[in-house]
Amino acid sequence: MTTEQQFGLCRVSIAPLRAEPSDRSEIVSQLLFGDGVEITEQKDNWRKIRNIYDEYEGWVDMKQLEIVPGEEAGTVSDFVAPLALENALIAEDGSSYYLAAGSNLPGFSNGYCSLGNLKFKLNFQPLQVNYGVLKGDLAALGLFFLNAPYLWGGRTWFGIDCSGFTQMVFKMAGIRIKRDASQQAEEGITVDFLPEARKGDVAFFDNAEGRIIHVGILLDNQQIIHASGKVRIDPIDDQGIFNKELNKYTHQLRIIKRFF
Numbered sequence: 001m002t003t004e005q006q007f008g009l010c011r012v013s014i015a016p017l018r019a020e021p022s023d024r025s026e027i028v029s030q031l032l033f034g035d036g037v038e039i040t041e042q043k044d045n046w047r048k049i050r051n052i053y054d055e056y057e058g059w060v061d062m063k064q065l066e067i068v069p070g071e072e073a074g075t076v077s078d079f080v081a082p083l084a085l086e087n088a089l090i091a092e093d094g095s096s097y098y099l100a101a102g103s104n105l106p107g108f109s110n111g112y113c114s115l116g117n118l119k120f121k122l123n124f125q126p127l128q129v130n131y132g133v134l135k136g137d138l139a140a141l142g143l144f145f146l147n148a149p150y151l152w153g154g155r156t157w158f159g160i161d162c163s164g165f166t167q168m169v170f171k172m173a174g175i176r177i178k179r180d181a182s183q184q185a186e187e188g189i190t191v192d193f194l195p196e197a198r199k200g201d202v203a204f205f206d207n208a209e210g211r212i213i214h215v216g217i218l219l220d221n222q223q224i225i226h227a228s229g230k231v232r233i234d235p236i237d238d239q240g241i242f243n244k245e246l247n248k249y250t251h252q253l254r255i256i257k258r259f260f
Contacts, residue, residue, distance in 0.1 A: 006039040007073035008049070008065035009106060009115045013097055014156060015065075017058035021046030027153040028058045029164070029179055033081075033089075033097065034104030034115070036073035037065065054167070056179040066115040072106065079108040080172060082127040083144040085157065089113070089120040096123075100156035101144065102168045129174045138200040141169045142217050145231045162215050162227040166202060169217060175259050181215040188257030194238055197221040201258050205240060205251035214251045216241070226251075 010031040018025040021043045031037065031051065040057070041048035047062045052074050081087040081099040089097040097120065107114040111122050142165070144157070151159025155168055163181040170177050177184050185204040191197050197218050205214040216226025224236045228250065234241050241251040 005070065006067060007070040008037050008039060008047075008067050009073055010035040010037070010060075010064060011066040011115055011118065012064045013099055013103070015060050017049070017051075017056070017060055017153070019058060021048070021059040023061075025059070029056050029153050030155045031060060031064070032103040032155060033099050034077060034106045034113070036068075036075070036104075036106075038070075038073070039065075051179075053171075053176065054179045066118060068116045072116070075106065077104040077106050077108060077113075078130075079105040079113070079126040079128055081105065082124065083141065083172075084124065086124070088123040090123060091118070091120055100158070102155075102172050127172065129172065138169060138173050138217060139219055139225075141172050142219075142225045142231075145169070145227075146225070146233070148227070148231045150227050150229050150231075160227050160231065165227040165231060166215050166217055170259065177259065182212040184215055185212045185255060185257065188259045191256040191258050194221050194236070194253070194256065197256050198258075200260065201256050203236065203253060204255045204257065206254040207252075210254075212254060218256070 010033055013033050015031040016027045017029040017031055019028050036052040037049035039047045039049055045062050046059045048059050050057050081101055081103040083101050087099040105113040105126050113120050148157045148160050152161050154160040155164040167177055191201055199220055201218045203216055203218055204212050207213050216224040218224050223233055225233050240249050240253040243250045
């Protein structure tokens with residue numbers, strides 16, 4: 001069933017975004033607190049949404065959304081939760097919400113943020129994303145996630161996939177990129193050779209069929225930080241990523257892109 005032009009904001013810390021309208025369905029991504037969405041379909045208590053930030057689609061439980069006007073949902077906040085594990089919001093009933101790093105803080109003003117009529121007090125100092133200013137800190141942003149476990153569809157320190165990792169790091173640096181590795185590979189400017197790469201460039205890897213299946217952020221032209229089993233740092237050369245623990249190449253280098 002199609003619904004008419006409805007919009008919402010994620011009202012919980014982390015909401016699974018599923019391939020189908022079922023709790024048993026595959027998690028394809030996650031919504032974080034304050035993410036704005038457009039609702040495109042509904043089925044029982046499920047809503048098919050398009051994440052306004054990256055246009056990614058999936059199904060979410062309607063109870064995890066706060067319905068708001070389109071203008072509110074579409075406004076990209078300049079304030080996000082910082083690199084910390086105890087980013088607590090206090091709701092009006094006194095209960096706490098703990099936010100993942102990079103979560104939006106819609107309507108932030110004087111220590112409060114809001115979702116529609118819901119108001120929350122911040123118990124932390126937010127990160128103001130001055131677009132362009134934080135680009136030099138990409139490595140530091142990435143290192144916050146070091147050893148975070150790999151989770152298909154994940155976007156947080158408690159579980160993250162390879163493209164979710166690159167997207168969240170770049171988001172906190174003020175650079176908007178798509179959700180999946182194959183989508184990210186279509187953006188940016190191509191770096192022709194690995195020796196020409198610099199810190200913050202993004203390397204993409206393909207499988208035997210030539211399909212982009214993996215992505216990571218270069219710390220320099222010899223090391224990469226990426227999510228594989230966990231967020232880890234590995235050596236890289238023209239052939240690809242070499243995992244010293246396994247004593248073999250695990251990912252075949254396809255292309256390098258620069259986003260700033």
